[in-house]
Amino acid sequence: MEEIELSGFVALISLLVILLPLFSFLLILAGRKGRGANLALITISISFILSVYLFFLIWNKQPIHYQIPWFLIGDIEFKAGVLLNNLSVLMMTLVSGISVLVHIYSRTYMKDDLNIHRYWAYLGLFCFSMLGLVISDNLLLIYLFWELVGFSSFLLIGFWYTKPLASRAAKKAFIMNRIGDIGFLIGIIIIFSQFRTLDIMALFGDIGLVKASLVDKGLWISASRQMPEAWLSIAGLAFFIGAMAKSAQFPLHTWLPDAMEGPTSVSSLIHAATMVAAGVFLIARVYPVFDPFVLNCMVFIGAFTAFMAATIALSQNDIKRILAYSTISQLGFMVMALGIGAYSESIFHLATHAFFKCLLFLGAGSVIHQLHHYRDVHSLDFDNQDIRIMGGLRKGMPITFIGMCLASAALIGLPLSSGYLSKDAILITAFEWAGSRDGIYKMIPYVMVITSWFTVFYISRLVFKVFFSTPKRMSREQANQIQDAPRQMSYVVLILAFFCLFFAFSFNPFSFESSWLWNGFSSNLFQNVKLYHWLLPLILNIGTVVLIFTTYRIYVKNDGISILEKNIFHRFFRQEWYLNELYSYFFTVPIEKFSRLCYWFDRNIIDALVLKSATLVSILSAITHWCDRILVDGFVNALGTCAKWIGYFSRNFQTGKLQHYLISMLLIVLSFFILTYFI
């Protein structure tokens, strides 16, 4: 009894957590133009406080599952409800926490925008859907919020919709996500058709239906239904495609860099910290459905994405694009980790990544904001996102500088940072995983190591270029005039910087096993190879230090840039592996052409057939008409004409002349006479 009351109470609170941002969305939209900052901040703060409360209530305790009937279809009842376990409360706190920070940051960052009320409203909608996503207890609800997240991301990317690039990016993001959504939907369909329910607890719990189902003689058998084995893999792949689109995995990643057309604060919240993590979250939620084949796909795609995105990040010049590709790369790490079964490592990295990537974006936002301000004040003309023209901002923007440095350290995985814990955890597990396999699987961890060195290179390039090197369009003195961003923004940067350090996650800076977060999830499946646990970080960090030094030489001292930038690889990476062109060539343009062809077909074949049949009918009718006139009517007319001629003929007898009558009379009498007497 008490249990039920507790779960009801918790459900109510979590409902409040998600509904508050929704109210803010509705109220702000209904309200006056340019308002809403306070309302948005207050609602999301309350949400955050409640989330923290729930976090302490639930973390490492019995999960709470509360549901109410939703609707009935056939004999199956759908229920809506909340499922709060470690994963959901962690995500909930993370999302609402970062949202609060981004809200505070945006108050200054977006201050001058005329349509700011829309911004606050959309943020509210986003928070609502993201929080809803993490606490939903059935796949249909998750899907609902999943697409709403995509929708709010669409609105926010296209916030400056008058910019053609922004509106195009928004469209692209939504459509690419839609591909994933369809994957997700197909997954749901398969699961539902196999198990007759979409409840996560019932499906994926420890004693869930998915675990209870078995594959036997090419059939996938559940309690009630069965279908060919291939569908299990298809279901897994379908869910994975859903996650791929949301978490920007190759080949569905190209929307994320373009999404940087939105406000930087949005990029930070949605496209770095929270929404893109939804894919990882989804994989974690439906984990039992993946069979080894799909898991291997995950490993390869994750590793490849991480590698590819890192190479692209090496060559980009737009500060936000570098960070975007860095995000893709890190998400690749997480997906790869999920693929090898390192569930807890992946979630751990998700959490640390959320903080440091958010910080990197907000730092970049500060830089962009201040440069923009400076440009307007001095009426200069330069691209305020291009790192080639930046430089020497260290002196003027110390807070941003420190924040960015810490975040970069975490991204690189330097000791004492949070990234060191989580990223090395993933790498170590990857080595342990590869230890029990052979062939191409052995390659994976080495690729990841190289990727993480690439990471070192591109992020130190960014930091050095922005904060150390000589500015290109202004003197050092001028650069020094550029001040740190206003106070609210800087505070946010500092708070986030705190979370980039190890003690937010673990008391022991060198061991991820002692992290509370890591321990919150199911523990390691692999044989613990001690060797990796100290050797790997050592090698990694030696490489890192060497690389940082090299980067410093190249970008601050200007040695050997030309070698790096004048080769075919650089161009290939610079053009983002020509994927956008490839997609446009192979998909967008052909589909467009095909649709025109279809329309042509519709007009000129199908409709023409209809019209031709109409013409045929009219020709037929012309023939009938002819028949009618000539034959049928002709017969009638002929009768008439005949009568007329007889009339004309017999008329001649009526001359009115006496003698004629007499002749006739005589003839008739004579003929009678002849007839009577001679014949």
Place this chain on the structure above:
Amino acid sequence: MLSLLIFLPLIAALLILVLPSRFQQHYKYITLGVSVIQFVLSLFIYFKFNSSTFAAGIDKESQYQLLEKLPWIRLNLGNIGKLEIDYFLGIDGLSMPFLILSALVTFVATLASWEIKTKLKAYFSLFLLLNTAVIGVFCALDFFLFYIFYELMLLPLYFLIGIWGGIRREYAAIKFFLYTLFGSVFMLLVIIGLYFSVINPATGNHTFNMILMMDPANYADGSIFSAIADKNLFGISARLLAFIVLFVAFAIKVPIVPLHTWLPDAHVEAPTPISIILAGLLLKVGGYGMIRVCYSIFPDSAMLSAWWIGLIGVISIIYGALNALAQTDLKRLIAYSSVSHMGFVLLGIASSTTEGVSGAMLQMISHGGLSAMLFFLVGMIYERVQDREIANFSGLAEIMPQFTAFVIVAFFASLGLPGFSAFMAEAFTLIGAFTSEQVNGLIPRWMSLVASIGILLSAAYFLWTLQRMFFGQPRLKGAADWFSKLSDVNAREKLALIPLVALALALGIFPSLLFDKMNASVLAFVQLISG
């Protein structure tokens, strides 16, 4: 009750005909009043509706609600027997939702009729006549009566398109009329065939009663459509042939590819309110007819042709979406999107599973509201500047922010954003189609997967339009003149749009509003057709 619902507009139409022309500015208020009363009545029916298993309807006359049965034509035909045609109305869970939809769509269409400026008397009386016919179709249970209402819909539509339509209105009106008539004429043959096959066990006469037609036991021995005799006609089973004929008749209304070409022309040329009624109600008559008539009377033939029907559904979905992608005229785009969305209805019905049929029903109701909304929105632009070429507009979001908000809602709802009704409908249709192979083996699984591509394509064409027309810098073909003409949404238009948004949202979030009411009927229906 149902008679009141049906004949109220007819009375109003007579009233309008009688009223002198100097009151012509008031005709629209009379029409509006009628539609409001209808809406209230239908809501009343909705709330009073008994959704228990014992009121499922479908093939049991006693389980229908609000029955009205009066002997109508009783002619002694000598040795053939007595002609038995009833005035027979009733609703079950599969027809009741359409009553609400009809009332709502009529209400919106009436509000859209404000733009009609000429020959008001004729317009509104025809409009009300159309309304009578549509509601009549949804209520009729006597096949003869059904057919009368079914044909009665065509007449006012022909004039409404042909007189108040666009530039090529006569072409469109004739095309529409002949196309639909083509289907229904053959239907008449089947009706007569059924009449001579079915015997009312109570009176021993032949009958037009649809419910009696659903029971194989009522067929006379050796009659042409008797399932037991299974006679052949032109080399194929007579029942299959009859099913195909009826299916084609309704499929033209739905419409399916390749019988859809009347639809883009009719929609584009029709005035806004008529487009709304066409898309919102007329297409649904096709779907409703399939469920009520084709499937219920000829379940055996339906099972045989399920694969083909499913295939046609999938083709309609993809083909319609691709065509929509190629359009440059906004209204035509929406017309083709209707083809695509109605494909889901076909797919759901073909699957013959509870999920599929419920999904198809929900899709019809949802699409009724959403297409009405889309056509209303297009009509608003057209009314203001007499143009709807996508390329002639850009950056409308800056000029008409509220309008754009409604467009975004309508577009996203149509492309199946969860939280709106279309999503639930499409998701369950696909689930039903997918499950079908396991449950009854009618439709292969791949159809469901291919159909889901349609959802992707619908996102593509709607978002592309959104980007081209509404986002970007404001730039209009008609320059300053258009800027002044393109005023934002006014109160009347809001009044029309908000109920539609509410419907889409309500059904999207609480599909139980509809599912609960029709669940028993859907189950009975599936039970009936799968034997």
Place this chain on the structure above:
Amino acid sequence: MIPLSHFLMISASLFCIGLYAVLTKKNAIQILIGIEFMINAAVLNFVAFGKFDKVNGGGQLFALFAIVLAAAGVAVALAIILNVYKHFKTIDPSKINKLKD
């Protein structure tokens, strides 16, 4: 004794001449003369056949009667012709084809 056939031949020729006149002549008077010829042919027959009569003198009597009637008829006919002439300024019967006025 003159045989009967001679009478009859003469009378037939008379009749034919009269008939010819009636049918072909363009003058009403000539037609009238033709009629008289025909009547007289008949009268001749009366007289010729009178020899075979059971009652004596019957044929002669009838002949006289016919002659009287013919005279009266001629008088009337001439009167009509006169009137016709007055009215139509012609006595050609083929031109007189209007019964009214």
